[in-house]
Amino acid sequence: MNYSELAPPYIRAIAPYQPGKPIAELERELGISGIVKLASNENPLGASPRAIAAMHEAINDIARYPDGNGFELKSALSQRYKIDTANIVLGNGSNDLLELAARAFLAPGDKALYAAHAFAVYALATQAVGATGISVPATKDFGHDLPAMLHAAVQHKVKMVFIANPNNPTGTFLSAAELLQFMRALPSNILVVLDEAYNEYLPENLRYDAVSWLHKGNGEAVGHPMASPLRELNEFPNLIISRTFSKAYGLAGLRVGYALMHSEVADMLNRVRQPFNVNSVAQAAAVAALGDLDFVRQTCEMNQRGMAQVTQGFRKLGLEFIPSLGNFVCFKIANAQNKLNASQAYRRLLELGIIVRPVANYDMPNYLRVSIGLESENEKFLSALEIILGKNIGQQILGEAA
Numbered sequence: 001m002n003y004s005e006l007a008p009p010y011i012r013a014i015a016p017y018q019p020g021k022p023i024a025e026l027e028r029e030l031g032i033s034g035i036v037k038l039a040s041n042e043n044p045l046g047a048s049p050r051a052i053a054a055m056h057e058a059i060n061d062i063a064r065y066p067d068g069n070g071f072e073l074k075s076a077l078s079q080r081y082k083i084d085t086a087n088i089v090l091g092n093g094s095n096d097l098l099e100l101a102a103r104a105f106l107a108p109g110d111k112a113l114y115a116a117h118a119f120a121v122y123a124l125a126t127q128a129v130g131a132t133g134i135s136v137p138a139t140k141d142f143g144h145d146l147p148a149m150l151h152a153a154v155q156h157k158v159k160m161v162f163i164a165n166p167n168n169p170t171g172t173f174l175s176a177a178e179l180l181q182f183m184r185a186l187p188s189n190i191l192v193v194l195d196e197a198y199n200e201y202l203p204e205n206l207r208y209d210a211v212s213w214l215h216k217g218n219g220e221a222v223g224h225p226m227a228s229p230l231r232e233l234n235e236f237p238n239l240i241i242s243r244t245f246s247k248a249y250g251l252a253g254l255r256v257g258y259a260l261m262h263s264e265v266a267d268m269l270n271r272v273r274q275p276f277n278v279n280s281v282a283q284a285a286a287v288a289a290l291g292d293l294d295f296v297r298q299t300c301e302m303n304q305r306g307m308a309q310v311t312q313g314f315r316k317l318g319l320e321f322i323p324s325l326g327n328f329v330c331f332k333i334a335n336a337q338n339k340l341n342a343s344q345a346y347r348r349l350l351e352l353g354i355i356v357r358p359v360a361n362y363d364m365p366n367y368l369r370v371s372i373g374l375e376s377e378n379e380k381f382l383s384a385l386e387i388i389l390g391k392n393i394g395q396q397i398l399g400e401a402a
């Protein structure tokens with residue numbers, strides 16, 4: 001007997017998530033150090049010194065279970081977003097929250113909808129509970145086609161729609177106006193999970209405040225500390241906004257995220273989460289990180305410079321890329337001019353000590369995704385790219401670096 005047959009067919013059908021290759025793994029394989037990992041959209045600046053100090057402090061109490069209600073972190077988030085703590089659910093990374101949403105609301109026979117090339121976890125979370133995933137073709141620029149998603153959601157009577165803004169791996173972005181139009185047209189018994197893992201990276205002119213959409217009417221906060229969550233009359237009680245401390249806050253290894261939603265929706269997510277799903281060190285670090293606005297600002301500024309550096313490099317090399325509003329960018333490595341396919345290019349970059357991310361599993365077989373790193377890391381990446389493309393302007397850039 002094959003033990004996999006004991007698992008339900010929908011579990012057996014799951015194609016596991018493919019994480020970025022860890023640095024230590026490539027070091028073991030190549031026997032070299034100095035590897036540059038630009039594969040998981042991590043913060044190349046590390047974490048806020050305040051968060052690190054808070055972790056050291058929290059270690060002293062590590063024998064205790066964490067606060068299962070996350071009082072301190074929820075209070076900090078409540079103040080930041082002017083929202084009641086009953087509207088907040090904490091997660092072991094925002095990945096946990098995506099799964100909790102699926103687990104709380106989807107059952108076998110239910111349908112969930114997401115865009116082609118959207119973050120892989122939406123499909124995984126849907127499949128893991130035996131629900132059916134529907135992928136809606138993207139626009140010609142790899143972005144979410146919201147009108148098509150609206151149509152499909154109604155037509156297929158789906159229960160949940162996942163939207164990533166900006167999306168990973170494409171970096172594509174939906175404006176506030178497009179999102180609002182979608183939300184207003186969507187029947188309110190369809191839940192929307194708006195995944196804003198890269199929200200902090202948005203430039204000033206594109207910023208929007210989805211959290212205000214959870215407030216009553218046009219912006220009147222329901223989040224007064226004394227307000228009863230039961231009296232909420234959100235404009236969009238079907239909206240779940242998820243955010244993470246893994247990206248701009250630089251705490252990916254800790255696993256902590258949060259989601260904001262109507263209290264009745266939050267109640268359902270809380271019923272299926274582990275009682276202690278966010279560890280105590282993570283909770284303490286997240287509170288400190290949330291307060292370090294300077295660190296997030298530095299991160300975004302560095303990301304903007306790095307994005308300009310990397311995309312300029314692509315232009316010099318004649319490589320197409322998908323304009324991105326995240327801390328990563330997809331570029332078309334396999335084209336008519338070179339004889340490389342994306343997986344060959346990925347492997348050759350690995351040999352040169354550079355880890356990027358293949359995206360063939362996102363139906364983008366000719367692309368690779370690179371995370372924006374420190375200036376020096378971006379430079380190493382571009383130099384390696386020139387080497388594998390056999391372009392002699394590589395020498396020029398290496399020369400400039402020296």
Ligand SMILES: *Cc1c(COP(=O)(O)O)cnc(C)c1O
Nearest residue numbers: 093094095119168197244246257
């Ligand atoms: C990275 C990422 C997340 C989840 O990250 P966590 O570390 O689990 O918080 C969620 N959504 C998107 C689109 C991401 O890229």
